[in-house]
Amino acid sequence: MAQNPERRAALVNAAIEVLAREGARGLTFRAVDVEANVPKGTASNYFASRDDLFDQVGKRIHERMGPDPAVIEESGRKPQNLDLVIEYMQGLFGRITGDRTGYLALQELRLEAVRRPELRTTLTRTISGNLERDIGFHLGSGLPGDRSTVLMLYLAMNALIVEHLTLPGVLEGVDTERLIADLVTRAVATPVA
Incomplete structure:
Protein backbone atom coordinates (compact mmCIF):
# COMPACT_ATOMS: atom_id res chain seq x y z
CA MET A 1 0.00 0.00 0.00
CA ALA A 2 1.21 3.47 -0.86
CA GLN A 3 2.04 5.66 2.15
CA ASN A 4 1.99 9.31 1.05
CA PRO A 5 -0.29 10.83 3.76
CA GLU A 6 -1.14 13.94 1.73
CA ARG A 7 -2.14 11.87 -1.29
CA ARG A 8 -4.20 9.51 0.94
CA ALA A 9 -6.01 12.50 2.47
CA ALA A 10 -6.74 13.94 -0.98
CA LEU A 11 -8.12 10.58 -2.12
CA VAL A 12 -10.35 10.25 0.94
CA ASN A 13 -11.68 13.78 0.46
CA ALA A 14 -12.32 12.99 -3.20
CA ALA A 15 -14.16 9.84 -2.13
CA ILE A 16 -16.39 11.94 0.15
CA GLU A 17 -17.27 14.15 -2.82
CA VAL A 18 -18.06 11.14 -5.00
CA LEU A 19 -20.09 9.45 -2.27
CA ALA A 20 -22.19 12.56 -1.62
CA ARG A 21 -22.80 13.14 -5.32
CA GLU A 22 -23.11 9.60 -6.71
CA GLY A 23 -24.03 7.45 -3.71
CA ALA A 24 -22.32 4.26 -2.62
CA ARG A 25 -22.73 2.55 -6.00
CA GLY A 26 -20.84 5.37 -7.64
CA LEU A 27 -17.95 5.16 -5.21
CA THR A 28 -15.39 3.25 -7.24
CA PHE A 29 -11.63 3.52 -7.24
CA ARG A 30 -11.81 4.92 -10.76
CA ALA A 31 -14.33 7.60 -9.73
CA VAL A 32 -12.06 8.59 -6.84
CA ASP A 33 -9.06 8.79 -9.20
CA VAL A 34 -11.02 11.06 -11.54
CA GLU A 35 -12.32 13.27 -8.71
CA ALA A 36 -8.82 13.59 -7.20
CA ASN A 37 -7.33 14.19 -10.66
CA VAL A 38 -4.71 11.47 -10.21
CA PRO A 39 -3.55 8.68 -12.55
CA LYS A 40 -5.80 5.68 -13.00
CA GLY A 41 -5.07 3.04 -10.37
CA THR A 42 -3.90 5.47 -7.69
CA ALA A 43 -6.80 4.87 -5.28
CA SER A 44 -6.42 1.10 -5.54
CA ASN A 45 -2.79 1.52 -4.48
CA TYR A 46 -3.89 3.33 -1.30
CA PHE A 47 -6.88 1.24 -0.20
CA ALA A 48 -6.96 -2.54 0.08
CA SER A 49 -10.67 -2.73 -0.84
CA ARG A 50 -13.84 -0.70 -1.15
CA ASP A 51 -14.55 -1.63 2.48
CA ASP A 52 -11.24 -0.05 3.46
CA LEU A 53 -12.16 3.05 1.47
CA PHE A 54 -15.59 3.21 3.17
CA ASP A 55 -13.91 2.96 6.58
CA GLN A 56 -11.45 5.73 5.76
CA VAL A 57 -14.25 7.94 4.45
CA GLY A 58 -16.23 7.43 7.68
CA LYS A 59 -13.26 8.41 9.83
CA ARG A 60 -12.50 11.48 7.74
Missing part, protein backbone atom coordinates in the same frame (compact mmCIF):
# COMPACT_ATOMS: atom_id res chain seq x y z
CA ILE A 61 -16.10 12.71 7.74
CA HIS A 62 -16.16 12.68 11.53
CA GLU A 63 -12.87 14.58 11.65
CA ARG A 64 -14.21 17.19 9.22
CA MET A 65 -17.43 17.71 11.14
CA GLY A 66 -15.95 17.68 14.62
CA PRO A 67 -15.86 20.80 16.75
CA ASP A 68 -12.82 23.05 16.78
CA PRO A 69 -10.92 22.28 20.02
CA ALA A 70 -10.22 26.00 20.53
CA VAL A 71 -13.97 26.74 20.50
CA ILE A 72 -14.59 23.99 23.06
CA GLU A 73 -11.77 25.29 25.25
CA GLU A 74 -13.14 28.85 25.08
CA SER A 75 -16.65 27.59 25.87
CA GLY A 76 -15.30 25.92 29.00
CA ARG A 77 -14.65 29.38 30.43
CA LYS A 78 -18.29 30.44 29.96
CA PRO A 79 -21.14 29.81 32.37
CA GLN A 80 -22.34 26.23 31.86
CA ASN A 81 -25.98 27.13 31.38
CA LEU A 82 -28.89 26.85 28.96
CA ASP A 83 -27.51 29.63 26.75
CA LEU A 84 -24.30 27.65 26.23
CA VAL A 85 -26.22 24.50 25.26
CA ILE A 86 -28.14 26.60 22.72
CA GLU A 87 -24.84 28.02 21.44
CA TYR A 88 -23.41 24.50 21.09
CA MET A 89 -26.43 23.23 19.15
CA GLN A 90 -26.54 26.29 16.88
CA GLY A 91 -22.80 25.88 16.28
CA LEU A 92 -23.31 22.20 15.49
CA PHE A 93 -26.02 23.06 12.97
CA GLY A 94 -23.84 25.70 11.32
CA ARG A 95 -20.76 23.48 11.23
CA ILE A 96 -22.54 20.50 9.72
CA THR A 97 -24.68 22.40 7.24
CA GLY A 98 -21.50 24.22 6.24
CA ASP A 99 -20.08 20.85 5.16
CA ARG A 100 -23.12 19.66 3.22
CA THR A 101 -21.04 17.23 1.18
CA GLY A 102 -19.58 15.61 4.29
CA TYR A 103 -22.96 15.13 5.93
CA LEU A 104 -24.61 13.79 2.78
CA ALA A 105 -21.71 11.36 2.38
CA LEU A 106 -22.27 10.25 5.98
CA GLN A 107 -25.93 9.57 5.18
CA GLU A 108 -24.84 7.53 2.17
CA LEU A 109 -22.50 5.57 4.44
CA ARG A 110 -25.38 4.91 6.82
CA LEU A 111 -27.48 3.56 3.97
CA GLU A 112 -24.62 1.43 2.69
CA ALA A 113 -24.11 0.07 6.21
CA VAL A 114 -27.53 -1.58 5.92
CA ARG A 115 -26.02 -3.83 3.22
CA ARG A 116 -22.47 -4.19 4.56
CA PRO A 117 -22.26 -5.72 8.04
CA GLU A 118 -18.59 -4.79 8.51
CA LEU A 119 -19.31 -1.16 7.65
CA ARG A 120 -22.34 -1.23 9.96
CA THR A 121 -20.13 -2.49 12.79
CA THR A 122 -17.48 0.16 12.18
CA LEU A 123 -19.95 3.00 11.73
CA THR A 124 -21.97 1.95 14.77
CA ARG A 125 -18.82 1.85 16.89
CA THR A 126 -17.72 5.29 15.67
CA ILE A 127 -21.08 7.00 16.04
CA SER A 128 -21.83 5.32 19.38
CA GLY A 129 -18.41 6.36 20.63
CA ASN A 130 -18.96 9.94 19.51
CA LEU A 131 -22.39 10.02 21.16
CA GLU A 132 -21.01 8.65 24.43
CA ARG A 133 -18.18 11.18 24.29
CA ASP A 134 -20.73 13.98 23.79
CA ILE A 135 -22.88 12.73 26.66
CA GLY A 136 -19.82 12.52 28.89
CA PHE A 137 -18.74 16.02 27.89
CA HIS A 138 -22.21 17.42 28.58
CA LEU A 139 -22.58 15.78 31.96
CA GLY A 140 -18.95 16.37 32.97
CA SER A 141 -19.14 20.06 32.07
CA GLY A 142 -22.08 20.63 34.37
CA LEU A 143 -24.35 21.74 31.54
CA PRO A 144 -28.07 21.57 32.36
CA GLY A 145 -29.89 18.37 31.47
CA ASP A 146 -29.16 14.70 31.79
CA ARG A 147 -28.29 11.78 29.54
CA SER A 148 -31.83 11.69 28.16
CA THR A 149 -31.59 15.40 27.30
CA VAL A 150 -28.45 14.81 25.22
CA LEU A 151 -30.06 11.83 23.44
CA MET A 152 -33.15 13.92 22.60
CA LEU A 153 -30.98 16.73 21.27
CA TYR A 154 -28.91 14.26 19.24
CA LEU A 155 -32.00 12.78 17.59
CA ALA A 156 -33.75 16.10 17.03
CA MET A 157 -30.67 17.80 15.59
CA ASN A 158 -30.05 14.88 13.23
CA ALA A 159 -33.61 15.12 11.94
CA LEU A 160 -33.37 18.91 11.53
CA ILE A 161 -30.07 18.65 9.66
CA VAL A 162 -31.32 15.88 7.34
CA GLU A 163 -34.44 17.93 6.55
CA HIS A 164 -32.44 21.09 5.97
CA LEU A 165 -29.87 19.44 3.69
CA THR A 166 -32.13 17.14 1.70
CA LEU A 167 -35.47 18.97 1.43
CA PRO A 168 -34.78 22.59 2.40
CA GLY A 169 -38.13 23.74 1.03
CA VAL A 170 -39.93 21.91 3.84
CA LEU A 171 -38.50 24.35 6.38
CA GLU A 172 -38.47 27.37 4.09
CA GLY A 173 -38.98 30.51 6.10
CA VAL A 174 -38.27 28.80 9.42
CA ASP A 175 -35.79 30.65 11.62
CA THR A 176 -33.53 27.69 12.44
CA GLU A 177 -31.62 29.56 15.13
CA ARG A 178 -34.88 30.29 16.95
CA LEU A 179 -36.11 26.74 16.38
CA ILE A 180 -32.91 25.32 17.86
CA ALA A 181 -33.17 27.64 20.85
CA ASP A 182 -36.77 26.47 21.43
CA LEU A 183 -35.77 22.83 20.99
CA VAL A 184 -32.92 23.06 23.48
CA THR A 185 -35.02 25.03 26.00
CA ARG A 186 -37.80 22.45 25.90
CA ALA A 187 -35.45 19.47 26.03
CA VAL A 188 -33.57 20.86 29.01
CA ALA A 189 -36.67 22.12 30.85
CA THR A 190 -38.86 19.04 30.39
CA PRO A 191 -38.02 16.36 32.93
CA VAL A 192 -38.88 12.79 32.02
CA ALA A 193 -41.33 11.27 34.49
